[in-house]
Amino acid sequence: MHFMTALRAAWRARNSLLCVGLDPDPARFPAHLHGQPDAIFRFCSEIVDATADLVCCFKPQIAYFAAQRAEDQLEALIAHIHARHPGTPVILDAKRGDIGSTAGQYAVEAFERFGADAITVNPYMGRDSVEPYLEYADKGVILLCRTSNPGGSDLQFLDVGGGERLFERVARLVADEWNASGNCSLVVGATFPNEIARVRELVGDLPLLVPGIGAQGGDIAATVEAGRSADGTGLMINSSRAILYAGADHDFAAAARRAALDTRDAINRHR
Numbered sequence: 001m002h003f004m005t006a007l008r009a010a011w012r013a014r015n016s017l018l019c020v021g022l023d024p025d026p027a028r029f030p031a032h033l034h035g036q037p038d039a040i041f042r043f044c045s046e047i048v049d050a051t052a053d054l055v056c057c058f059k060p061q062i063a064y065f066a067a068q069r070a071e072d073q074l075e076a077l078i079a080h081i082h083a084r085h086p087g088t089p090v091i092l093d094a095k096r097g098d099i100g101s102t103a104g105q106y107a108v109e110a111f112e113r114f115g116a117d118a119i120t121v122n123p124y125m126g127r128d129s130v131e132p133y134l135e136y137a138d139k140g141v142i143l144l145c146r147t148s149n150p151g152g153s154d155l156q157f158l159d160v161g162g163g164e165r166l167f168e169r170v171a172r173l174v175a176d177e178w179n180a181s182g183n184c185s186l187v188v189g190a191t192f193p194n195e196i197a198r199v200r201e202l203v204g205d206l207p208l209l210v211p212g213i214g215a216q217g218g219d220i221a222a223t224v225e226a227g228r229s230a231d232g233t234g235l236m237i238n239s240s241r242a243i244l245y246a247g248a249d250h251d252f253a254a255a256a257r258r259a260a261l262d263t264r265d266a267i268n269r270h271r
């Protein structure tokens with residue numbers, strides 16, 4: 001199924017704009033998982049099973065798996081999500097960016113090896129570097145636009161001519177030119193609600209991936225009010241650490257569920 005079709009269906013069916021980010025850090029796992037060879041898969045799959053009915057998508061961050069030589073567990077986790085929770089799109093957060101021939105390999109890795117439904121991509125190298133992902137017309141291509149970190153302003157706020165800032169040019173380019181197959185989305189950080197509103201103004205109903213609530217302190221009310229689309233959807237609002245590490249014991253998945261429920265409901269109060 002097309003990523004955007006699955007996302008829209010999940011927004012409606014789950015009544016949720018929440019994306020749970022899967023950033024597994026073994027140092028923060030509960031004690032009973034320490035030293036287990038499949039600890040990453042067990043930790044993440046328990047979180048997934050405890051929260052799937054509350055989310056519109058999941059977003060595993062590839063660095064957390066690769067750093068632990070656990071790409072096989074990432075593969076198994078994405079297969080688990082698809083098998084146990086059909087209709088829940090999976091975004092592989094990899095923030096790739098390279099020349100076309102190499103980007104083609106990254107696209108195969110994300111969509112064919114890992115079976116992801118969407119990938120995050122850095123637009124800095126321009127259209128031909130993004131084309132190999134866009135060619136998978138049913139997969140989501142989520143381009144960094146106004147990132148949540150303070151240093152994002154170093155480049156993204158530069159005036160690229162006539163008062164237009166770089167992130168605004170990215171938003172316009174993606175919405176007007178790169179989205180021919182209707183499979184593009186943009187990353188805009190929850191830590192910058194004014195820029196979320198500006199991007200929404202520029203891109204109509206294009207879906208936005210919005211990380212930065214929870215551990216990074218972004219404001220949920222301001223995020224939703226600035227970023228929701230005309231029908232009260234349009235957002236994948238990501239929280240990772242605040243949900244994954246809500247509990248530190250055997251009951252970590254139940255604690256994650258409570259945190260996810262509170263976050264989903266806080267988001268819904270402002271839609």
Ligand SMILES: O=C(O)c1cc(=O)[nH]c(=O)n1[C@@H]1O[C@H](COP(=O)(O)O)[C@@H](O)[C@H]1O
Nearest residue numbers: 061093120147148211214215216239240241
């Ligand atoms: O593309 C992303 O997901 C992303 C973009 C961005 O601008 N800021 C950002 O924090 N992220 C990711 O979103 C997640 C945020 O995690 P928490 O701060 O723990 O909720 C991490 O996986 C980041 O890599």
